[in-house]
Amino acid sequence: MKKKGGGKELDLKSNKCKIYDNRPLICRIDEMYGLFNKIWSREKFYSINAKACNEGLKTLMRISE
16 A cells, blocks of 8 residues: 555655655755754744745746746
8 A cells, every 4th residue: 555655756665765865965854954953943944945945846847848
């Protein structure tokens, strides 16, 4: 049975994402937060990160049109 997040990179045997370990550090927000935890609270950092990711995705979508 598939769990949530059943994208195309889901390994059906382990039920884990096949690309997770290869994601850039900027995309691994818990690890990135360790670099910024003296500047922002976790909630503030997550908010900033989400905004940056969403803007980046919008830019990529415009470029690919």
